[in-house]
Amino acid sequence: MDPAERIQAASSFLLQAPPGEINDVLNDVRAVISDDDSLQDGVLPALREYNLTxxxxxxxxxxxxxxxxxxxxxxxxxxxxxxxxxxxxxxxxxxxxxxxxxxxxxxxxxSDEESEPLREALEKATQLYLSAHYHDGVAAVFSHAGENRFTIQVVANKYNPNNYWSGRWRSQYVVNFNENKVEGFILVHVHYYEQGNVQLTTSHKLFLTLPQTAVTSSPQQTASKILAQIESEEGKYQVSLNDAYQEMGEKTFKGLRRALPMTRQKLDWDKVLGYKLGAELSASKGGGFGSAI
The missing domain is CATH 3.30.1140.60 (F-actin capping protein, alpha subunit)
Incomplete structure (x- = not known):
C-alpha cells in the first residue's frame, strides 16, 4: 500500500472513531503511517470533518x-x-x-440587533432544559440574520474508559418562524468494548409545527414553548431507545446465540484442534476425497 492509500485508510478510520476515542485511533494509525508530518497533513481534512460533525x-x-x-x-x-x-x-x-x-x-x-432578543431567549430556555436533563451537556443557539431562523445545537458526552464504554448525544433544531415549523435530528452513538466491540449508532428526524399560541409577543414565552415541544419529542425518543434496548437484551441477542451445540454438550475450546483432527480421520476412514486408504 502506497503512502497516499495509507493516508486515505487512516482518514477513514478517524471518521469512524467512537466518542472520546479519536486520540486513541490517531495513535493507532500513527504506528501504521510512521511519518508524523505526513500523517498530520494528510488526515487534517478528516479531523476537521470529524470535529464539525x-x-x-x-x-x-x-x-x-x-x-x-x-x-x-x-x-x-x-x-x-x-x-x-x-x-x-x-x-x-x-x-x-x-x-x-x-x-x-x-x-x-x-450580534444582529433585530434577532438577538429572541436568540438570547432561546439560549436561556435551552440552557435551562440542558441543566434539567443532560449531564455535562453543552448547547449553542445561532441566529441567521435577516432570515427569521435560529439553530439550536446540543451535545452531551459520557466517557467511561474504566468500564469500557463511551457515548455521545447530538441534536440540532432549526426554528423557522417564517413557516412556523421546527426541523431537526437526533444522533446517538454508543461504544462498548469490554472483551469485544459493540457499537450503537442511531438517528431520528423531527418535524414539528409550531402552534399559533407558541409565537407570542414575548421572546421568553415563545422560547419556553418551543423548548417544551423539543423536550417532549426528545423524551419520546429516549423512551423508544430504552424499549429497543430491552428488546435486544431479551430477544435479539439471545436469538443470535445457541445455549448448547447440537450435541447438547458444551464445547471444550482447549480440544478444538483434537476435534478437527478427529473429523479428518473419520473422513479418511470413510474413503472420501483425498483418502490415504
Missing part, C-alpha cells in the same frame, strides 16, 4: 462556558485567510486547531 466542545480563552465547534458555528474559512468560529452566547469569535482541539485568538463580535 461530532459537535466538538471547546473552552474559549476568557469565556467561562464551553461552546460547540460545528459547521453552523463557522463564520470564515481558511480560503478567506483564517478559519474562525462563533460562540454566540459570549459573542466571541475564535480560531480552532483541529489537531490540538484548542481555541485561540478570541475576539468580540457584533
Amino acid at each position: 461530532q459537535f466538538t466542545t471547546v473552552d474559549v480563552p476568557g469565556v467561562e462556558h464551553q461552546t460547540i465547534v460545528s459547521e453552523i458555528a463557522r463564520i470564515s474559512s481558511e480560503e478567506e485567510g483564517e478559519e474562525r468560529y462563533l460562540d454566540p452566547r459570549s459573542k466571541t469569535s475564535f480560531r480552532f486547531d483541529h489537531l490540538s482541539l484548542e481555541a485561540t485568538d478570541p475576539q468580540p463580535t457584533e
Whole structure:
C-alpha cells in the first residue's frame, strides 16, 4: 500500500472513531503511517470533518462556558485567510486547531440587533432544559440574520474508559418562524468494548409545527414553548431507545446465540484442534476425497 492509500485508510478510520476515542485511533494509525508530518497533513481534512460533525466542545480563552465547534458555528474559512468560529452566547469569535482541539485568538463580535432578543431567549430556555436533563451537556443557539431562523445545537458526552464504554448525544433544531415549523435530528452513538466491540449508532428526524399560541409577543414565552415541544419529542425518543434496548437484551441477542451445540454438550475450546483432527480421520476412514486408504 502506497503512502497516499495509507493516508486515505487512516482518514477513514478517524471518521469512524467512537466518542472520546479519536486520540486513541490517531495513535493507532500513527504506528501504521510512521511519518508524523505526513500523517498530520494528510488526515487534517478528516479531523476537521470529524470535529464539525461530532459537535466538538471547546473552552474559549476568557469565556467561562464551553461552546460547540460545528459547521453552523463557522463564520470564515481558511480560503478567506483564517478559519474562525462563533460562540454566540459570549459573542466571541475564535480560531480552532483541529489537531490540538484548542481555541485561540478570541475576539468580540457584533450580534444582529433585530434577532438577538429572541436568540438570547432561546439560549436561556435551552440552557435551562440542558441543566434539567443532560449531564455535562453543552448547547449553542445561532441566529441567521435577516432570515427569521435560529439553530439550536446540543451535545452531551459520557466517557467511561474504566468500564469500557463511551457515548455521545447530538441534536440540532432549526426554528423557522417564517413557516412556523421546527426541523431537526437526533444522533446517538454508543461504544462498548469490554472483551469485544459493540457499537450503537442511531438517528431520528423531527418535524414539528409550531402552534399559533407558541409565537407570542414575548421572546421568553415563545422560547419556553418551543423548548417544551423539543423536550417532549426528545423524551419520546429516549423512551423508544430504552424499549429497543430491552428488546435486544431479551430477544435479539439471545436469538443470535445457541445455549448448547447440537450435541447438547458444551464445547471444550482447549480440544478444538483434537476435534478437527478427529473429523479428518473419520473422513479418511470413510474413503472420501483425498483418502490415504
